[in-house]
Amino acid sequence: MGSALLPTLRQKREVDAAIRDTLDKVLVLRFGRADDAACLHLDDILAKSSWDISKFASVALVDMDSEEIQVYIDYFDITLVPATIFFFNAHHMKMDSGTPDHTKWIGSFSSKQDFIDVVEAIFRGAMKGKLIVSCPLPPERIPRFQLLFKDV
Amino acid sequence: MPSEPAKKPPAAGLEYCELCRHHHDLGRRHRYGRNHRDKLGAALPRFRSKLSDLRRALLHGSPSSQPPRPHLWCPFCSIDLVDLDDRSPCSNAIYHLASGEHLKGVKDFLRKHGGGMDQVDSLRISEDEVAKWEKGCESLSTGAKTGTEELIGPSLGPMKDIQNESTCDNSDTFARTNIPSFSNTASYVVMPLQNPTNGAYHPISTECHGAFGSGNASYSAPYGTVGLPITAWGSAETHKQQGVLSTNCFHGTGPEMNGHQPTIPGNGPRPLISFAAHVQQSHSGGNLSCGPKANVHTGAPPPWLKANEHDPNNLLLRSCGAPGEGKSRKLNPKRVGAAWAERRRAEMEMQKRGEFVPETSDSSWLPNFGGVWQSGTRKESKKDFEKTLELHDKKSNHELSLEIKPYISKRMVNAISQSLFHI
Numbered sequence: 069m070g071s072a073l074l075p076t077l078r079q080k081r082e083v084d085a086a087i088r089d090t091l092d093k094v095l096v097l098r099f100g101r102a103d104d105a106a107c108l109h110l111d112d113i114l115a116k117s118s119w120d121i122s123k124f125a126s127v128a129l130v131d132m133d134s135e136e137i138q139v140y141i142d143y144f145d146i147t148l149v150p151a152t153i154f155f156f157n158a159h160h161m162k163m164d165s166g167t168p169d170h171t172k173w174i175g176s177f178s179s180k181q182d183f184i185d186v187v188e189a190i191f192r193g194a195m196k197g198k199l200i201v202s203c204p205l206p207p208e209r210i211p212r213f214q215l216l217f218k219d220v
Numbered sequence: 221m222p223s224e225p226a227k228k229p230p231a232a233g234l235e236y237c238e239l240c241r242h243h244h245d246l247g248r249r250h251r252y253g254r255n256h257r258d259k260l261g262a263a264l265p266r267f268r269s270k271l272s273d274l275r276r277a278l279l280h281g282s283p284s285s286q287p288p289r290p291h292l293w294c295p296f297c298s299i300d301l302v303d304l305d306d307r308s309p310c311s312n313a314i315y316h317l318a319s320g321e322h323l324k325g326v327k328d329f330l331r332k333h334g335g336g337m338d339q340v341d342s343l344r345i346s347e348d349e350v351a352k353w354e355k356g357c358e359s360l361s362t363g364a365k366t367g368t369e370e371l372i373g374p375s376l377g378p379m380k381d382i383q384n385e386s387t388c389d390n391s392d393t394f395a396r397t398n399i400p401s402f403s404n405t406a407s408y409v410v411m412p413l414q415n416p417t418n419g420a421y422h423p424i425s426t427e428c429h430g431a432f433g434s435g436n437a438s439y440s441a442p443y444g445t446v447g448l449p450i451t452a453w454g455s456a457e458t459h460k461q462q463g464v465l466s467t468n469c470f471h472g473t474g475p476e477m478n479g480h481q482p483t484i485p486g487n488g489p490r491p492l493i494s495f496a497a498h499v500q501q502s503h504s505g506g507n508l509s510c511g512p513k514a515n516v517h518t519g520a521p522p523p524w525l526k527a528n529e530h531d532p533n534n535l536l537l538r539s540c541g542a543p544g545e546g547k548s549r550k551l552n553p554k555r556v557g558a559a560w561a562e563r564r565r566a567e568m569e570m571q572k573r574g575e576f577v578p579e580t581s582d583s584s585w586l587p588n589f590g591g592v593w594q595s596g597t598r599k600e601s602k603k604d605f606e607k608t609l610e611l612h613d614k615k616s617n618h619e620l621s622l623e624i625k626p627y628i629s630k631r632m633v634n635a636i637s638q639s640l641f642h643i
Contacts, residue, residue: 143586157564160588
C-alpha cells in the first residue's frame, strides 16, 4: 500500500518503463515496504512534496517484497530499508552525503524541504553533467547507518 | 607659535539621495560623484522624453507613436499624476507640470542634485502651451458635444482605438438614442451603445433567448456594443422590446450567425474575460475579417498571433508543433544522459505516430548504475553483475535438474537381491 498519489511499482517492466520514459527529470525510486514505519514516514514526505517537484522530478514507490523486483534489489545492493535511488535520463545519480553509501539515500528525511533540496541538488548536478553531487543538507539531518561488506 | 591644524569641517550627517537610492555622509560633495552624475544624466532625459511625448500628443495634436500615458510620475515633486477623467486625458499631468509647485520642485531638485538651472524650462510646461491646449480641448468638446452629450460612462477619447474609423462619422447617432433606465442587480460602470454605430442591424434570434434563458452568465459590455437592460438573466421580453441587438463583432458573420451573444454591461474586467472566451467559442468559424476590425472587445485574437498563423517561419508554431525539439534546444546538451534522452524521445514520438520501433529493451535490461563497491566503470560493474546473475541462474537450474530419490540401505539391497535369487 503506497500513497494515493504516488504510483507503486511491483514488476520489473514497470520499473524499466519508469526509468526509460522519465526524460530530463529526476526519477526518485523509493524501495521499501508498506508496513515499515520509516517507509511510511518517507512515503508521506514523498507524497506531500511530489507536486512541488513535479516540474523537474517524478517519484515512484517500488515494493521490495515483489519477486520480480529482487533482481533490482541485488543490482542496487539494497540491504537497508527504505532506500531511495535517483535517476536522470536512465543514468544513476550518486550523492555524497558523508555516508558510506553514495549510491542511494538510506532512511527518511526530516522534513519535506530537505527532500526537495536533495532532489534539486541532484537535478542541478545532472543538468550540468555531473553523475555525483554533494548533499546540501547539514550532517545532523542525514541519517547514519553502517554498511557491511558481504556481511563482514 | 605652532599653527593650528586646519579644522576639518564637521562630518555631514547621513543623508538619503533619492536619485542614487542610498545613504551617504558626503554632504554636497555627493552630487559631484560619478554615480550620481550618471544617474542624473539618465533621469532627466527620461523625464524629458515623457514630457515631449505628452506635449506632442496633446498640445500639437499630432499622433504620437504611443498613446498618452494614463499616469505620469513627477520625480521632482514625488507625485504620481493619475488621470481619472478620460474625457480630457493627461489634464492632471498638464496642469501640474505648468503649476508653480512643480516649478519650485524642479528648482529645488536641480539645486540639490546639480544639473544646472538652465534646464528648468525643459522640465515643465509653459503657460502658453497650457492655454493652447485648453483652446484645443474646447474646440474638441464643442465639436463633439452633440455626439457625446448623451453618452454615459467613460468616453472613448480617441475613438479609433475602440471601434473602426467609420464610427467617428456616426457619432451623431448618439444624440438620437435614448438610453433607458436600468434596474441592475450588479454594479456597472459602462453603459453600452443602444444602436450599432456602423449601421448594421441584427435582430435577436431565438437562440439568443435560449441562451439567456439558460442563465448563461458570460456576458460583458465592451465598448462599441449594443447593450440591454440588465434585469433577470432569463428575461427575454426586454430584448424583444428593444428589438435591436447588434455588436460590431458580429457584424462580420452577418445574418448567418446563429449564436448571437447579446451583451450586457458587466461588472468590470471579470465578465470581459469570460465574454472574450465565450465569443471566441461562438466565433470559431466566424468570418471576422469581412466586417469591421476585430478588437479585444470582440474577442478576436490579437494581430500578432493572426500574423503568426500564416508565417511559415514562426518559431512559436514550430515549437508548438514539436515540443520535444524546443525543449532539447533549451536544455544543456552536456547534461547527464542527453544522448539517451534524445534517442528515447525520438523513439517515443515514432511510437506515438504508430511507426514500428525496434525493441530495445527486454526483460534483462538494466539501467546504468554505479555499484556500492564499484571498482572500474559502471559498464564493468554491470557486466560483472550480469555474469553473477547468469551463474546464479545456472546453479538454480542445475539444482532443479537433480532427481531426488529415496534412501535405500545396503541391507535392504542385499535382502532384495537374495529374495530375487531364491525366486
